[in-house]
Amino acid sequence: AQSVAQPEDQVNVAEGNPLTVKCTYSVSGNPYLFWYVQYPNRGLQFLLKYITGDNLVKGSYGFEAEFNKSQTSFHLKKPSALVSDSALYFCAVRGAGSARQLTFGSGTQLTVLP
Amino acid sequence: GAVVSQHPSWVICKSGTSVKIECRSLDFQATTMFWYRQFPKQSLMLMATSNEGSKATYEQGVEKDKFLINHASLTLSTLTVTSAHPEDSSFYICSATGQQDTGELFFGEGSRLTVL
Numbered sequence: 001a002q003s004v005a006q007p008e009d010q011v012n013v014a015e016g017n018p019l020t021v022k023c024t025y026s027v028s029g030n031p032y033l034f035w036y037v038q039y040p041n042r043g044l045q046f047l048l049k050y051i052t053g054d055n056l057v058k059g060s061y062g063f064e065a066e067f068n069k070s071q072t073s074f075h076l077k078k079p080s081a082l083v084s085d086s087a088l089y090f091c092a093v094r095g096a097g098s099a100r101q102l103t104f105g106s107g108t109q110l111t112v113l114p
Numbered sequence: 115g116a117v118v119s120q121h122p123s124w125v126i127c128k129s130g131t132s133v134k135i136e137c138r139s140l141d142f143q144a145t146t147m148f149w150y151r152q153f154p155k156q157s158l159m160l161m162a163t164s165n166e167g168s169k170a171t172y173e174q175g176v177e178k179d180k181f182l183i184n185h186a187s188l189t190l191s192t193l194t195v196t197s198a199h200p201e202d203s204s205f206y207i208c209s210a211t212g213q214q215d216t217g218e219l220f221f222g223e224g225s226r227l228t229v230l
Protein backbone atom coordinates (compact mmCIF):
# COMPACT_ATOMS: atom_id res chain seq x y z
CA ALA A 1 0.00 0.00 0.00
CA GLN A 2 1.12 3.51 -0.67
CA SER A 3 0.78 6.43 1.70
CA VAL A 4 1.71 10.06 2.10
CA ALA A 5 2.28 12.03 5.27
CA GLN A 6 2.11 15.77 5.54
CA PRO A 7 3.00 16.33 9.18
CA GLU A 8 1.93 19.97 9.37
CA ASP A 9 -1.71 20.94 9.07
CA GLN A 10 -0.77 24.61 8.99
CA VAL A 11 2.34 26.53 8.00
CA ASN A 12 2.63 30.26 8.54
CA VAL A 13 5.39 32.31 7.00
CA ALA A 14 6.05 36.00 6.52
CA GLU A 15 5.99 37.41 3.02
CA GLY A 16 9.45 37.40 1.49
CA ASN A 17 10.71 34.61 3.70
CA PRO A 18 11.48 31.13 2.41
CA LEU A 19 8.82 28.49 2.86
CA THR A 20 8.90 24.73 3.23
CA VAL A 21 5.96 22.34 3.20
CA LYS A 22 6.93 18.85 4.27
CA CYS A 23 5.99 15.53 2.70
CA THR A 24 7.13 11.97 3.27
CA TYR A 25 5.89 8.94 1.41
CA SER A 26 5.77 5.19 1.40
CA VAL A 27 5.41 3.20 -1.81
CA SER A 28 6.60 -0.04 -3.36
CA GLY A 29 9.21 0.47 -6.00
CA ASN A 30 10.11 3.77 -7.56
CA PRO A 31 7.78 6.63 -6.67
CA TYR A 32 5.99 9.14 -8.83
CA LEU A 33 5.61 12.22 -6.62
CA PHE A 34 3.45 15.29 -7.10
CA TRP A 35 2.55 18.57 -5.51
CA TYR A 36 -0.80 20.21 -6.12
CA VAL A 37 -2.27 23.46 -4.83
CA GLN A 38 -5.93 24.12 -4.13
CA TYR A 39 -7.66 27.46 -3.69
CA PRO A 40 -11.07 27.63 -1.96
CA ASN A 41 -13.84 25.88 -3.88
CA ARG A 42 -11.52 25.10 -6.75
CA GLY A 43 -9.99 21.97 -8.19
CA LEU A 44 -6.35 21.00 -7.88
CA GLN A 45 -3.70 22.86 -9.79
CA PHE A 46 -0.54 20.99 -10.71
CA LEU A 47 2.70 22.48 -9.34
CA LEU A 48 5.39 19.95 -10.09
CA LYS A 49 6.25 16.28 -10.29
CA TYR A 50 9.14 13.91 -9.86
CA ILE A 51 9.18 10.88 -12.10
CA THR A 52 12.88 10.33 -12.70
CA GLY A 53 16.05 12.34 -13.26
CA ASP A 54 17.33 15.23 -11.18
CA ASN A 55 16.32 15.13 -7.55
CA LEU A 56 15.60 18.85 -7.56
CA VAL A 57 12.45 19.56 -9.47
CA LYS A 58 11.37 23.06 -10.45
CA GLY A 59 7.73 23.81 -11.00
CA SER A 60 5.16 26.54 -11.43
CA TYR A 61 5.12 29.90 -9.64
CA GLY A 62 8.71 29.58 -8.41
CA PHE A 63 8.12 26.42 -6.40
CA GLU A 64 10.60 23.57 -6.26
CA ALA A 65 10.85 20.25 -4.48
CA GLU A 66 13.68 17.92 -3.67
CA PHE A 67 13.31 14.17 -3.92
CA ASN A 68 15.29 12.45 -1.18
CA LYS A 69 15.18 8.71 -1.58
CA SER A 70 16.98 7.83 1.63
CA GLN A 71 14.61 9.94 3.70
CA THR A 72 11.59 9.13 1.50
CA SER A 73 10.79 12.82 1.40
CA PHE A 74 9.63 15.30 -1.20
CA HIS A 75 9.45 18.67 0.54
CA LEU A 76 8.04 21.65 -1.32
CA LYS A 77 10.04 24.87 -1.15
CA LYS A 78 10.01 28.43 -2.36
CA PRO A 79 12.80 30.95 -1.72
CA SER A 80 10.54 33.95 -1.20
CA ALA A 81 6.88 33.56 -0.26
CA LEU A 82 4.07 35.73 -1.61
CA VAL A 83 0.74 36.47 0.05
CA SER A 84 -0.89 34.97 -3.05
CA ASP A 85 0.79 31.63 -2.25
CA SER A 86 -1.64 31.20 0.63
CA ALA A 87 -3.61 28.06 -0.20
CA LEU A 88 -3.99 24.38 0.59
CA TYR A 89 -1.13 22.21 -0.64
CA PHE A 90 -1.32 18.50 -1.30
CA CYS A 91 1.48 16.01 -1.80
CA ALA A 92 0.59 12.85 -3.72
CA VAL A 93 2.29 9.60 -4.67
CA ARG A 94 1.86 6.51 -6.76
CA GLY A 95 4.22 3.70 -7.57
CA ALA A 96 5.81 3.48 -11.01
CA GLY A 97 3.99 0.86 -13.01
CA SER A 98 1.18 0.63 -10.47
CA ALA A 99 -2.42 1.65 -10.93
CA ARG A 100 -2.66 5.28 -11.90
CA GLN A 101 -4.72 6.67 -9.04
CA LEU A 102 -2.84 8.96 -6.70
CA THR A 103 -2.77 8.74 -2.94
CA PHE A 104 -2.93 12.16 -1.37
CA GLY A 105 -1.59 13.51 1.86
CA SER A 106 -3.88 15.23 4.32
CA GLY A 107 -2.96 18.66 3.04
CA THR A 108 -1.11 21.62 4.52
CA GLN A 109 -2.71 25.03 4.77
CA LEU A 110 -0.09 27.63 3.93
CA THR A 111 -0.67 31.16 5.13
CA VAL A 112 1.72 33.87 4.03
CA LEU A 113 1.46 36.91 6.26
CA PRO A 114 1.97 40.37 4.78
CA GLY B 115 -1.26 20.69 -19.64
CA ALA B 116 -4.39 18.86 -20.64
CA VAL B 117 -7.76 20.35 -19.76
CA VAL B 118 -10.51 18.65 -17.80
CA SER B 119 -13.85 20.37 -17.47
CA GLN B 120 -16.36 19.62 -14.76
CA HIS B 121 -20.00 20.68 -14.73
CA PRO B 122 -21.81 21.99 -12.81
CA SER B 123 -19.50 23.90 -10.50
CA TRP B 124 -22.24 24.34 -7.93
CA VAL B 125 -25.48 22.47 -7.46
CA ILE B 126 -28.13 22.66 -4.77
CA CYS B 127 -30.83 20.04 -4.66
CA LYS B 128 -33.58 18.77 -2.42
CA SER B 129 -33.20 15.61 -0.40
CA GLY B 130 -34.33 12.57 -2.35
CA THR B 131 -33.50 13.88 -5.79
CA SER B 132 -30.67 12.73 -8.05
CA VAL B 133 -27.84 14.88 -9.33
CA LYS B 134 -25.54 14.27 -12.28
CA ILE B 135 -22.03 15.69 -12.49
CA GLU B 136 -20.15 15.61 -15.77
CA CYS B 137 -16.41 15.37 -16.31
CA ARG B 138 -15.04 16.00 -19.77
CA SER B 139 -11.53 15.83 -21.17
CA LEU B 140 -11.36 18.67 -23.69
CA ASP B 141 -8.16 18.05 -25.59
CA PHE B 142 -7.21 14.44 -25.00
CA GLN B 143 -8.77 11.02 -24.81
CA ALA B 144 -9.25 9.99 -21.22
CA THR B 145 -8.97 6.25 -21.01
CA THR B 146 -9.22 6.38 -17.23
CA MET B 147 -11.08 8.79 -15.00
CA PHE B 148 -11.08 8.99 -11.24
CA TRP B 149 -13.73 10.45 -8.96
CA TYR B 150 -12.72 11.93 -5.62
CA ARG B 151 -14.70 13.32 -2.74
CA GLN B 152 -13.42 16.05 -0.47
CA PHE B 153 -14.88 17.20 2.84
CA PRO B 154 -14.09 20.70 4.10
CA LYS B 155 -10.44 21.16 4.94
CA GLN B 156 -9.73 17.50 4.33
CA SER B 157 -7.87 15.52 1.75
CA LEU B 158 -9.22 13.92 -1.38
CA MET B 159 -10.66 10.46 -0.98
CA LEU B 160 -10.81 8.25 -4.03
CA MET B 161 -14.33 7.02 -4.67
CA ALA B 162 -13.96 5.06 -7.87
CA THR B 163 -11.92 4.45 -10.98
CA SER B 164 -13.61 4.25 -14.35
CA ASN B 165 -12.19 2.96 -17.59
CA GLU B 166 -13.88 3.80 -20.84
CA GLY B 167 -16.41 1.20 -21.83
CA SER B 168 -16.27 -0.85 -18.65
CA LYS B 169 -17.80 -0.82 -15.21
CA ALA B 170 -16.28 1.42 -12.59
CA THR B 171 -14.20 0.01 -9.77
CA TYR B 172 -15.36 1.37 -6.44
CA GLU B 173 -13.25 1.87 -3.34
CA GLN B 174 -14.20 0.05 -0.19
CA GLY B 175 -17.06 1.71 1.60
CA VAL B 176 -18.39 3.56 -1.44
CA GLU B 177 -21.93 2.53 -2.37
CA LYS B 178 -22.03 1.77 -6.07
CA ASP B 179 -25.82 2.05 -6.18
CA LYS B 180 -25.61 5.44 -4.54
CA PHE B 181 -22.87 6.86 -6.71
CA LEU B 182 -23.44 5.75 -10.29
CA ILE B 183 -20.49 6.24 -12.59
CA ASN B 184 -20.65 6.00 -16.35
CA HIS B 185 -17.70 6.33 -18.71
CA ALA B 186 -19.32 5.79 -22.06
CA SER B 187 -16.83 7.68 -24.19
CA LEU B 188 -13.18 8.65 -24.16
CA THR B 189 -14.04 12.24 -23.30
CA LEU B 190 -16.90 11.98 -20.83
CA SER B 191 -17.52 10.40 -17.47
CA THR B 192 -20.54 11.11 -15.28
CA LEU B 193 -21.18 10.72 -11.58
CA THR B 194 -24.81 10.50 -10.52
CA VAL B 195 -25.62 10.87 -6.86
CA THR B 196 -28.92 9.04 -6.50
CA SER B 197 -31.53 9.87 -3.87
CA ALA B 198 -29.25 12.47 -2.41
CA HIS B 199 -29.27 13.23 1.30
CA PRO B 200 -27.64 16.04 3.27
CA GLU B 201 -24.72 13.80 4.22
CA ASP B 202 -23.88 13.54 0.51
CA SER B 203 -23.12 17.25 0.49
CA SER B 204 -19.47 17.54 -0.46
CA PHE B 205 -16.97 18.69 -3.05
CA TYR B 206 -16.59 16.16 -5.86
CA ILE B 207 -13.52 16.28 -8.09
CA CYS B 208 -12.76 14.25 -11.17
CA SER B 209 -9.40 13.58 -12.73
CA ALA B 210 -8.37 11.96 -15.96
CA THR B 211 -5.43 10.35 -17.63
CA GLY B 212 -4.76 9.38 -21.21
CA GLN B 213 -3.66 6.16 -22.78
CA GLN B 214 0.01 6.91 -22.34
CA ASP B 215 1.14 6.76 -18.75
CA THR B 216 2.96 10.04 -18.19
CA GLY B 217 2.43 9.69 -14.47
CA GLU B 218 0.30 12.78 -14.27
CA LEU B 219 -3.39 13.20 -13.58
CA PHE B 220 -5.38 16.17 -14.83
CA PHE B 221 -8.04 17.51 -12.50
CA GLY B 222 -11.36 19.17 -13.06
CA GLU B 223 -12.38 22.29 -11.16
CA GLY B 224 -14.65 20.35 -8.86
CA SER B 225 -18.38 20.39 -8.18
CA ARG B 226 -19.87 21.61 -4.91
CA LEU B 227 -23.00 19.64 -4.05
CA THR B 228 -25.33 20.90 -1.35
CA VAL B 229 -28.32 18.74 -0.46
CA LEU B 230 -31.04 20.51 1.49
